[in-house]
Amino acid sequence: AQSVTQPDIHITVSEGASLELRCNYSYGATPYLFWYVQSPGQGLQLLLKYFSGDTLVQGIKGFEAEFKRSQSSFNLRKPSVHWSDAAEYFCAAMIKAAGNKLTFGGGTRVLVKP
């Protein structure tokens, strides 16, 4: 079955430190991949997306993600986190033939220490 896994439920990071969030997918073919961010009580905002081509993708708010086919991974990174980056982050995947339906990982909640 198709699935998306985010191994880390919570991550705590100090302000100014780097951040990496892990995402692994299990699909028969390479899916389209997305990272979304959700602030408490809010909807989801798209950070970045990967369809094909360059495996390092730049997104909004200083985030980037790297697609690694050999590891079935699409990890999200930020070199220096700000207190405003505290939120929940979701990795999602979609197969073109599957009606544009997204499959989400369970999410990673990021806490930022001053």
Next chain:
Amino acid sequence: DGGITQSPKYLFRKEGQNVTLSCEQNLNHDAMYWYRQDPGQGLRLIYYSQIVNDFQKGDIAEGYSVSREKKESFPLTVTSAQKNPTAFYLCASSTPHREGNQPQHFGDGTRLSIL
């Protein structure tokens, strides 16, 4: 500004009642989606619709119903058959596949609680 509007933001339901959550979009998107979010479980797809007057069940459709009479609107009814309706409900929309590269846009959600 274009976007997705979900209302109300908070909704309370008595046991045995049906309630309807509103989702309206002015993005001219053809496809619309309803997700349920529970703590620690990510988002799960309830129903989706790719065109007007057509919709399909998602992964957890039992106890829910939808309609798609207008392109802009995709209301979700939580029926009394849904035994555990307390959750955060998110509506999304997108343009359907041409090159398969249109991400979904989300509303701000409705939090449903049982009284």
